[in-house]
Amino acid sequence: RVDGQRLWEALMTLAKIGATPKGGNCRLALTEEDRAGRELVTGWLEAAGLTLRVDQIGNIFARRAGRNNALPPIATGSHIDTQPTGGKFDGCYGVLAGLEVMRVLQERGIETEAPLEVVIWTNEEGSRFVPVMMGSGVHAGLIPLEKALAATDRDGDSVAASLERTGYAGDVPVGSHEFGAYFEAHIEQGPVLEQEAITIGAVTGSLGLHWFDVVVSGQEAHAGPTPMPYRRDALKTACALVSDILTLADDYQPNGRVTCGEFNVHPNSRNVIPGQVRFSVDLRHLEPAVLAEMHARLKALCLKHHAANQSDKQRVEVELIEVQHIPPTPFAPALIEMVRGASRHLGLSFRDMETGAGHDAVQIAGINPVAMIFVPCEDGISHNESENAEPEDLEDGANVLLLAMLERAGV
Amino acid sequence: RVDGQRLWEALMTLAKIGATPKGGNCRLALTEEDRAGRELVTGWLEAAGLTLRVDQIGNIFARRAGRNNALPPIATGSHIDTQPTGGKFDGCYGVLAGLEVMRVLQERGIETEAPLEVVIWTNEEGSRFVPVMMGSGVHAGLIPLEKALAATDRDGDSVAASLERTGYAGDVPVGSHEFGAYFEAHIEQGPVLEQEAITIGAVTGSLGLHWFDVVVSGQEAHAGPTPMPYRRDALKTACALVSDILTLADDYQPNGRVTCGEFNVHPNSRNVIPGQVRFSVDLRHLEPAVLAEMHARLKALCLKHHAANQSDKQRVEVELIEVQHIPPTPFAPALIEMVRGASRHLGLSFRDMETGAGHDAVQIAGINPVAMIFVPCEDGISHNESENAEPEDLEDGANVLLLAMLERAGV
Ligand SMILES: NC(=O)NCCC(=O)O
Ligand SMILES: NC(=O)NCCC(=O)O
Numbered sequence: 001r002v003d004g005q006r007l008w009e010a011l012m013t014l015a016k017i018g019a020t021p022k023g024g025n026c027r028l029a030l031t032e033e034d035r036a037g038r039e040l041v042t043g044w045l046e047a048a049g050l051t052l053r054v055d056q057i058g059n060i061f062a063r064r065a066g067r068n069n070a071l072p073p074i075a076t077g078s079h080i081d082t083q084p085t086g087g088k089f090d091g092c093y094g095v096l097a098g099l100e101v102m103r104v105l106q107e108r109g110i111e112t113e114a115p116l117e118v119v120i121w122t123n124e125e126g127s128r129f130v131p132v133m134m135g136s137g138v139h140a141g142l143i144p145l146e147k148a149l150a151a152t153d154r155d156g157d158s159v160a161a162s163l164e165r166t167g168y169a170g171d172v173p174v175g176s177h178e179f180g181a182y183f184e185a186h187i188e189q190g191p192v193l194e195q196e197a198i199t200i201g202a203v204t205g206s207l208g209l210h211w212f213d214v215v216v217s218g219q220e221a222h223a224g225p226t227p228m229p230y231r232r233d234a235l236k237t238a239c240a241l242v243s244d245i246l247t248l249a250d251d252y253q254p255n256g257r258v259t260c261g262e263f264n265v266h267p268n269s270r271n272v273i274p275g276q277v278r279f280s281v282d283l284r285h286l287e288p289a290v291l292a293e294m295h296a297r298l299k300a301l302c303l304k305h306h307a308a309n310q311s312d313k314q315r316v317e318v319e320l321i322e323v324q325h326i327p328p329t330p331f332a333p334a335l336i337e338m339v340r341g342a343s344r345h346l347g348l349s350f351r352d353m354e355t356g357a358g359h360d361a362v363q364i365a366g367i368n369p370v371a372m373i374f375v376p377c378e379d380g381i382s383h384n385e386s387e388n389a390e391p392e393d394l395e396d397g398a399n400v401l402l403l404a405m406l407e408r409a410g411v
Numbered sequence: 412r413v414d415g416q417r418l419w420e421a422l423m424t425l426a427k428i429g430a431t432p433k434g435g436n437c438r439l440a441l442t443e444e445d446r447a448g449r450e451l452v453t454g455w456l457e458a459a460g461l462t463l464r465v466d467q468i469g470n471i472f473a474r475r476a477g478r479n480n481a482l483p484p485i486a487t488g489s490h491i492d493t494q495p496t497g498g499k500f501d502g503c504y505g506v507l508a509g510l511e512v513m514r515v516l517q518e519r520g521i522e523t524e525a526p527l528e529v530v531i532w533t534n535e536e537g538s539r540f541v542p543v544m545m546g547s548g549v550h551a552g553l554i555p556l557e558k559a560l561a562a563t564d565r566d567g568d569s570v571a572a573s574l575e576r577t578g579y580a581g582d583v584p585v586g587s588h589e590f591g592a593y594f595e596a597h598i599e600q601g602p603v604l605e606q607e608a609i610t611i612g613a614v615t616g617s618l619g620l621h622w623f624d625v626v627v628s629g630q631e632a633h634a635g636p637t638p639m640p641y642r643r644d645a646l647k648t649a650c651a652l653v654s655d656i657l658t659l660a661d662d663y664q665p666n667g668r669v670t671c672g673e674f675n676v677h678p679n680s681r682n683v684i685p686g687q688v689r690f691s692v693d694l695r696h697l698e699p700a701v702l703a704e705m706h707a708r709l710k711a712l713c714l715k716h717h718a719a720n721q722s723d724k725q726r727v728e729v730e731l732i733e734v735q736h737i738p739p740t741p742f743a744p745a746l747i748e749m750v751r752g753a754s755r756h757l758g759l760s761f762r763d764m765e766t767g768a769g770h771d772a773v774q775i776a777g778i779n780p781v782a783m784i785f786v787p788c789e790d791g792i793s794h795n796e797s798e799n800a801e802p803e804d805l806e807d808g809a810n811v812l813l814l815a816m817l818e819r820a821g822v
Contacts, residue, residue: 085678190636207635211681222793223670223693224618224767225601228660230791235671236657239650246647249639259634260646261681265674267496269538270622270691270734271768272672272794280681282634356635357682380641382633383683 002402004395007100011394014040014080014096015088024385025088029081029123029134030058030162037080038120038168041095045118048102054170057148058122058163059135061172064102066115066409072180074112074409076101076401077119078360079135083127087387089187089377089394095120097185097398101405113410114180121360122168128153131324136360138174140367145174178368181335181408184361185373185401187389191380192353199396200350201374202339206362207257207284207354208291208328213321214241214302220267220275230313231273235265237316238277241305245281248297256294257284257356286328286354329362332369335408339371342403348396373400413813415806418511422805425451425491425507426499435796436499440492440534440545441469441573448491449531449579452506456529459513465581468559469533469574470546472583475513477526477820483591483779485523485820487512487812488530489771490546494538498798500598500788500805506531508596508809512816524821525591532771533579539564542735547771549585551778556585589779592746592819595772596784596812598800602791603764610807611761612785613750617773618668618695618765619702619739624732625652625713631678631686641724642684646676648727649688652716656692659708667705668695668767697739697765740773743780746819750782753814759807784811 017037018027027033042052042060050062063073078094098118105112121139126132129151137143149160163169188194193201218232242260249258262280281298285291299320306318336352343350353374355362361370375397378388428448429438438444453463453471461473474484489505509529516523532550537543540562548554560571574580599605604612629643653671660669673691692709696702710731717729747763754761764785766773772781786808789799 083680188636189633190638191632191641192636192638195641209635219790219792220795221602221791222600222768223672224620224668224695224769225599225603225793226668226767226791227601227603227665228668229664230602230606233657233670235653235674239653239657242646242650243654246644246650253640254638257635257637257639259644259682259684261634261676261683261685262679263646263674263676263685264679265672267794268673268675269494269794270672271670271693273670274672274674277674282682284635356637357633358635379630380632380637381630382636383678383680384631 002100002104002395002398004391006103007096007394007398008391010044010096010099011088011092014092018082020085020385022385024387025082025086026084027080027082028084028128029125030159030166034081035166041080041099041120044099048099049106050102050118053172054168055172055174056145056170057135057138057174058168058170059139060120062118064116066112068113069115071114072178073115073117074405075117075119075179075182076184076405077121078184078186079121079124081123081125083125083383085385087382087384089387089389090189090382091124093187093394094185097401100398101402104402110411112406116405116409124360129159133358133360133363136363140363141175142363142366182361182364182368182370183335183373183401183404184359185397186359187377187382188374188380189357189377189382193374193376194380198351199348199375199393200343200400201353202336202343202350203331203355203372203374204336204352205286205328205330205354206358207286207356208288209326209358210283210291210295211323212281212298213323214279214281215319215321216241216277216316218275218316221273223271223273226273232315233273234277234316235274237305237309237318238279241301241318242279244301245298248294252285252290252294255286256290284356288328291328326358326362329365331365331371335369335371338404338407339373339400342400345403346396346399373397413511413515413806413809415802417514418507418805418809419802421455421507421510422499422503425503429493431496431796433796435798436493436497437495438491438493439495439539440536441570441577445492446577452491452510452531455510459510460517461513461529464583465579466583466585467556467581468546468549468585469579469581470550471531473529475527477523479524480526482525483589484526484528485816486528486530486590486593487595487816488532489595489597490532490535492534492536494536494794496796498793498795500798500800501600501793502535504598504805505596508812511809512813515813521822523817527816527820535771540570544769544771544774547774551774552586553774553777593772593775593779593781594746594784594812594815595770596808597770598788598793599785599791600768600788600793604785604787605791609762610759610786610804611754611811612764613747613754613761614742614766614783614785615747615763616739616741616765617769618697618767619699620737620769621694621702621706622734623692623709624734625690625692626730626732627652627688627727629686629727632684634682634684637684643726644684645688645727646685648716648720648729649690652712652729653690655712656709659705663696663701663705666697667701695767699739702739737769737773740776742776742782746780746782749815749818750784750811753811756814757807757810784808
């Protein structure tokens with residue numbers, strides 16, 4: 001069994017690096033804070049007897065030798081970068097649950113057949129650099145290394161330069177080894193487990209994700225002197241379109257998700273009719289065919305609102321731009337069953353569920369068998385400084401991870 | 412007759428101060444750019460034989476003596492501060508048309524019975540400091556001097572400190588003199604004159620203006636894992652509410668205006684359900700009773716959308732906050748008739764119209780007789796770097812100003 005108290009203390013110690021006034025964390029990928037976080041955690045991993053390697057995109061692999069080191073390692077991990085106003089658990093829990101498992105095995109002198117690995121993936125959040133889930137995506141061959149290294153933040157600073165600066169430009173070629181299995185523990189980031197009072201989510205796969213920008217273009221003009229019939233009001237069209245887009249979700253319950261999260265108005269002044277609105281659309285569904293249908297209907301809505309606004313005096317244009325696409329991804333049945341089995345063995349309540357959020361595990365699922373272990377988080381809230389979780393739930397999740405990894409690696 | 416070429420050159424010279432890359436102007440109130448603009452224009456006014464006085468809120472009064480200096484001056488003017496992405500004509504035209512009138516009178520050695528005055532009002536735009544139309548509002552006794560001096564910009568810099576820094580903290584007590592009449596020339600800032608091919612708008616009064624903020628509060632959560640029935644999506648409610656609010660205008664045509672110009676989403680991230688939206692509402696109408704009715708219906712819409720979202724899992728709150736109110740303001744019939752008469756005399760096409768925008772003249776109308784002279788602007792566009800006007804129209808408007816001022820002052 002893991003030491004829940006020690007796991008909690010590790011989480012709270014890491015959370016001191018890049019702490020925000022409202023109790024959250026700002027530890028953007030490959031910043032000085034991220035570097036300091038990596039130093040702290042890799043120090044702990046080495047003290048637990050693991051050997052470190054860093055690849056060309058800065059992913060850190062910490063290995064614990066097994067009896068048969070020719071076997072591919074049984075891995076776990078996640079990320080320690082955060083959103084600008086992120087929480088203490090998203091990502092960090094997965095990495096530090098892995099650390100806690102290694103600490104217990106070391107204390108008890110337990111040997112495994114296959115080697116074990118704890119991985120810290122680079123830039124999962126995608127806040128500073130896009131695409132999101134970058135390190136795991138490069139490792140899995142889904143994102144070209146050159147593209148990732150060339151990505152820049154808002155100030156023009158690149159991933160390549162940030163890796164050099166923080167000392168995490170490793171020399172291990174990306175994708176140079178595979179896993180026998182990859183388990184990732186994570187807070188649910190949704191309300192289901194908490195509301196149903198269930199401790200463990202056995203994640204069976206991830207919703208597909210399709211990201212877009214919609215640009216609505218009219219013409220800015222003065223709010224006072226411009227008569228209503230002469231207005232090319234981009235906000236008016238954008239609001240009607242957002243209402244229609246969000247309503248799409250009604251036809252795809254319970255597995256469909258439609259979100260407009262970013263919404264920017266130009267010039268955004270009290271007495272100026274908006275000339276342009278740019279907003280994001282995030283479509284998610286478990287079934288590829290349904291996600292494609294949602295995309296088709298989104299396109300049709302944009303065309304409809306474009307066509308409805310072609311009278312010359314009130315002309316408004318609507319443009320749909322594709323941003324990113326990650327197809328629905330099923331996880332490995334054998335590993336999912338190990339998560340269920342470990343929960344049963346520990347007497348914990350559990351249920352199957354999908355992950356609506358993307359995770360490093362989703363990228364790895366393209367090349368190796370994966371499963372995820374979800375634990376409840378307070379009010380289902382994440383990507384928020386108030387993100388919170390119960391120490392007992394975190395301990396239970398880490399115990400499930402311990403048992404599943406041992407079962408897979410062989411004792 | 413005025414010299415249209417000289418007027419145009421003055422406009423283009425002033426537009427060099429705070430010029431923006433896209434051909435507009437950024438000369439925010441009481442900044443270094445505004446100071447430089449004031450130095451340039453007051454130099455011209457003094458060279459035209461006028462005497463300067465500056466009051467405690469930085470309004471500049473440039474006087475040309477008459478035969479009977481016991482009479483209250485016949486004044487004209489406007490402002491030279493601009494929006495952050497403003498144009499070359501809004502405000503500047505009114506001040507420089509006044510300058511051009513003074514230059515012509517000086518050249519021709521024309522004396523008037525009453526003295527004349529050109530006024531540069533402080534902070535009309537309200538971009539850096541609220542309330543808008545500050546200098547004229549303080550002069551007219553509608554805004555307390557202390558309140559205006561204490562207003563701060565986003566960096567906490569106050570009007571009082573900015574007046575000291577720019578050297579425009581004058582010693583003339585505010586509101587210490589009245590005008591026999593106040594004429595203000597301005598670009599229309601709307602499309603009516605251009606579309607009807609009419610040169611002069613004889614402004615009969617201003618629409619009333621009622622400004623609000625609406626705050627829609629839900630709860631931010633992750634776009635992926637949060638099922639639709641658990642979402643407290645502030646953007647969804649805000650978009651439905653904006654659609655309803657803008658539709659209100661249909662019942663108040665042709666004189667009603669409804670605009671949502673500012674719209675800010677928090678945290679504004681692609682994969683986060685918006686937790687809060689704050690947007691502005693700008694209601695305008697010519698009749699006080701109708702404006703009050705529009706306000707009542709706005710309140711009812713906010714209450715309706717608040718009440719419609721009280722189910723616990725999807726709770727969203729709507730709050731309506733009053734920001735500013737300027738009642739509809741009729742101008743002085745005798746002065747309006749002088750504008751019509753001057754246009755007729757000059758053989759210019761003209762029509763009566765209201766101003767939908769607030770102007771310094773609207774504040775002055777509370778204490779002295781005022782009228783305004785509108786000229787067309789390209790595509791009716793203002794508060795925009797592409798703001799433009801025809802030199803001939805600007806010249807025609809300045810000639811109307813010349814004749815109206817002379818008629819009122821007596822030659
Ligand atoms: N876990 C997580 O928040 N990933 C970000 C990508 C997403 O939006 O699902
Ligand atoms: N002239 C002008 O743009 N004034 C600003 C106040 C308003 O919104 O009407």
